[in-house]
Amino acid sequence: MNRQSAIGNLKSRRILLIFPRERGVKFSNDTLYPFPMLGLTLLAALFPKHYKVEIVNEVIDEVNLEADVDLVGITGLTCVIKRAYEIADHFRKRGVKVILGGVHPSLLPEEAKEHADSVLIGEAEGILDQLINDFEVGRLKPFYKNSDWSELKGLPFPRRDLLSRHHHSLFRAIETTRGCPNRCDFCSVPIMNGNRYRLRSLEEVDQELSSFIKKKGEYIFLTDDNVTANKNYALNLFEIFKRHRVRWMGFTTIQIAMDEEILRKAKESGCVSLFIGFESLVQENLNGVSKRFVPAEELGDLVKIIQSHGIGIQSAFMFGFDEDDQTIFKKTVEFVQKNRIELPTFSILTPFPGTPLRKRLEAEGRIFDNDWSHYDMSHVVFKPKKMTVQELQDGYLWAQKYTCSPRSILKRLLWGPKNHFFFFLMSNFVLRGAQMDMIRRIKNAQIPIAK
Secondary structure, eight states, X not given: OOHHHHHHHHHTOEEEEEXXXXXXXXXXXXXXXXXXXXXXXXXXXXXXXXXXXXXXETTTSOOOTTXXXXXXXXXXXXXXXXXXXXXXXXXXXXXOEEEEESHHHHHSHHHHHTTOSEEEESOOTTTHHHHHHHHHTTOOXXXXXXXXXXXXXXXXXXXXGGSOTTSOSSEEEEOOEEOOSOOOTTOSHHHHHOXXXXXXXXXXXXHHHHHHOOSTTOEEEEOOSOTTSSHXXXXXXXXXXXXXXXXXXXXEXXXXXXXXXXXXXXXXXXXXXXXXXXXXXXXXXXXHTTXXXXXXXXXXXXXXXXXXXXXXXXXXXXXXXXXXXXXXXXXXXXHHXXXXXXXXXXXXXXXXXXXXXXXHHHHTTOBOOOOGGGTTTTSOOBXXXXXXXXXXXXHHXXXXXXXXXXXXXXXXXXXXXXXXHHHHHHHHHHHHHHHHHHHHXXXXXXXXXXX
């Protein structure tokens, strides 16, 4: 085949990228119009320009299992991996090549390989070109993995144009850093993205914002695991946000309350909300998951410092740590109500594959449920130390139901600091529908509970 013919064939390559989801199943963080995804749009941007790429998010779109495509790429979270495998098996039976990637396939590549022609382990940057070359010559390898963490320089901008109109039109997602220096034993981020905190060029971040920010006050969501881990970088980043006059939300730690300068600059740059992983109110639990920097007895005061700067808080608490007993649910809910946390979220400690937590619980013989669909952080899959499995499950559902009730929401917001009141009022009630649906689904399910 001559070069011209080869190029002609390459132009006909059709790629389907899928974010799988079980139809009719809602998780506690679902919204009517989901936030624009970043992972698959970043992946799509790495394909050659002569490839025709389509993205399907099964949360809102329907995947055409009979689509005329040359290659299917499926990303898989643990809780939806069954669906990912189902889709993969269907396309492979049709003779279509399938690549599995994302968190779960990266953590359990041998399992994933049973349902795929190749498994892409970890980040796609730096290795996807090799995968594409092998695909074009018909010699896909079983596994692809970078030998080192890729740098974030010169990355193409995400293909946001490929997202369907059903995605939330008020928000744009952007990534400025990767990796997390913390070593929480329940978290897969260090495994997927490393502990080394990698930074994008501020100039490239500025250019990307300029490509989609059209007017003052547009909302952006930072997907970084900890936007303030590098103070100097964060301060420079905030100046860019300020110049673009955006409103933004992002992830950080409670340590931000201990630095008045960075907190003030965050507010000036348009920060609306910070997602903070409090995890627990029990110091022994925090120490056990390598969060010794969090003083449990000072959390209430630190919350007030952040709120006094006009920034709202989306808090994350986990139930099921070894020092948790039946009193933890009421204690946590009272903390949320007393401190007027604008948007509280709860989850059950979950031993995801590959994490230190899972290795420890497996060694102790405490994991009783290996149905991956239950690894959605709303089901108990292991035996806690100081309460029964049923007590942990019921306590979590009670806390979730209590704080998403209209009375609880209004009490927190009406008598709270009123930071971005209507934004958080809308956010609470938008999430409430999915939270109540999840509560009913779990209560009605006939799931065997270990004693």
